[in-house]
Amino acid sequence: MPRLSDSMEEGTVLGWMKAVGDEVAVGDELVEIETDKANMVYESDVAGTLVEILAEEGATLPIGEVIARVGEAGEAPAAGGNGGRPDAAPETEPEPEPAAPAVDEAEASEPAPAPTPPAREPGERIKASPLARRIAAERNVDLAALRGSGPGGRIIKADVEDAGAQPAPETAEPEPAAAAPPATAERPETARGAVEEVELTRLQQTVARRMAESKATAPHFYLTTEIDMSRAVEARARIKAAAGEGDVVPSFNDMVVKACAIALREFPRANGAYRDGRVEEYSRVNIGIAVAAQDALVVPTVFDADAKGLRQIAVESRRVAERVREGTITPPELSGGTFTVSNLGMFGVTSFSAVINPPQAGILAVGSIEEVPVVRDGAIVPGQRMTVNLACDHRILYGADGARFLARVRDLLEEPVFLAL
């Protein structure tokens, strides 16, 4: 199973484009794989004959697992199962092994792998032993949340017991007198009304896992400032007026992205990550832009935003947002971000704080531009103000560093001419 994205831990085989016995050339489309972020076609990096497919369509495997074998050109496909035919004819070396396949003892006695959240397709059947299913039902354990340590990832009794769930109340045995609810899949109406359970998509599972992981492991603190956007509003109006037919007019968010890019180049800590007990600082400034998609949140990347002009940023951010909505975004376009900008201003949200997209150092939450009375030179005048909130991972970005970075972003937006430098 190839690694097709940064955060990919496992992938699901959606479809094989080659069959066993087919010749495969380097670059041939071999298999379509669903990662935590997108569906990708994996192109073969070897040439030969596809001799064996080990991961059937629908199979979910961790990175590094063998999904197929490509042998020498012209090699015969691997022999299939016996299928109930008699064993080898006398002239061949007879198979001495009876029905039971030998198992490596070391393998059998290996400790169960550490439980990590499983990733399954919505509606994908959960492999669990009958006993595990029964115990899970008795204890109200959600099998979908468990990773199986049995063969092929089957959830077995030990996994359910390790889940440490509460034992079912003693009333599990319905007493004849009590009108116990029937023990069927039909969920009774609760105080919250009828319950409709919606399975998460893989993408939603990823969002859920990464956001919870971020809040649980990255010590967030928040810095808020108000930015005088009057000159930016003015500048954008001039750009718009001067724009020709079909020219893309940068949005305020594009300006924020550009301002952040410049500031990130100057504050390497903000353009870094805390990872495994050390700090990483990145040479490229790649800004992720949070884009709401159908029932999901996707963060496509504008690469090298510090080196790109405002118009190019505008063109690229529109293109990737479009691809997110179409569902054609690819993992490379979703990875490699070093900082994230999230903007809810278009909904009239004046300010909010965001959850850091791990392992990045910070995320800038951008509110709407509000027309407000401001005091300038002792007089109250109409002003254009935008509140931004910087969430920082305190393990890498400290208060003063974050404040200096944020001040720089503010200065750049208040004098937007500097965005052109």
Next chain:
Amino acid sequence: MAAMRMREALNAALREEMERDESVVLMGEDIAVFEGAFKVTQGLMDQFGERRVRDTPISENTIVGTGVGAAMAGLRPVVELMTVNFSLLAFDQIINHAAAIPYMFNGQVRVPLVIRMPGGGGHQLGPTHSHSFEAMFLQIPGLLVACPSTAADGKGLLKAAIRDDNPVIFVEHETLYGIRGEVPDDPDHIVDFGSAAVRREGGDVTIIGILKMAHEAERAAETLASEHGIEAEVIDPRTLRPLDLDTILESVRKTNRVVIVEEGWPHGGVGANLAALIQEQAFDHLDAPIQRVTGADVPMPYSKRLEQSAIPHPEHVVSAVLETMIGAKPRA
């Protein structure tokens, strides 16, 4: 109690039942003067005479047919077929007659016949003398099937078979004729059909073995305990029909894992049948697929090495158990 070999225990059962009931008669090839190919009928002709211990021509269908007729007429014949493979020549009498007659006549006629037959591999007797056909006989309604693995069970089951009014297929494993064990002296020592023996208690996995494989299962259990810290419960069903499924299910509910060991072939075998019954009755207690360890899916080879590799050994049982234990936690 007396220590004796399986062949002596079987001999004692025949002798005691013949002393007890003069309607018990023996027929078979070379059982009288020659005292049996495996000496199970040693001394019986001398004691009971040629009328009750009869040598027959080499004609298995006739041997069984004569037994069926004699049983219908009121005797309790015990017929011997020199190996299970020769029983195939008598299938018409065994299946169409012995098994069916009590049903065809609504129980007005009984067939209290015992058909003894030694089987199993390990002695280089080739594919026409070494097979294990328990599963074939198990399939036939009307026949009881006994598979003793110890001397005491050999005696107790054979006495029970002779006293039973149903036709009984009594399978003896050639390798077990020399096995020694303590055997009760009690002339009424009976092992009831349909009562399994728990040979070893354990909580981690249930191993079911018949005939010689009951012993291999016990050896595997010793290895599992000493080398892998796995406590296996070993069950010998002793009779396949009737089957003591209760004892098996009780064990499965405790261990949640099952390995079935037999010398016969895998397809439609004793293990296949047991696995079906267990999953029907104890599905919610299984934590791993039921494993089977069987003889190889080939006619029994003659070559010593090939024959040995076609027969299950304790290491195969250990492997199968470890397979079912993947991911399982040792019990506290």
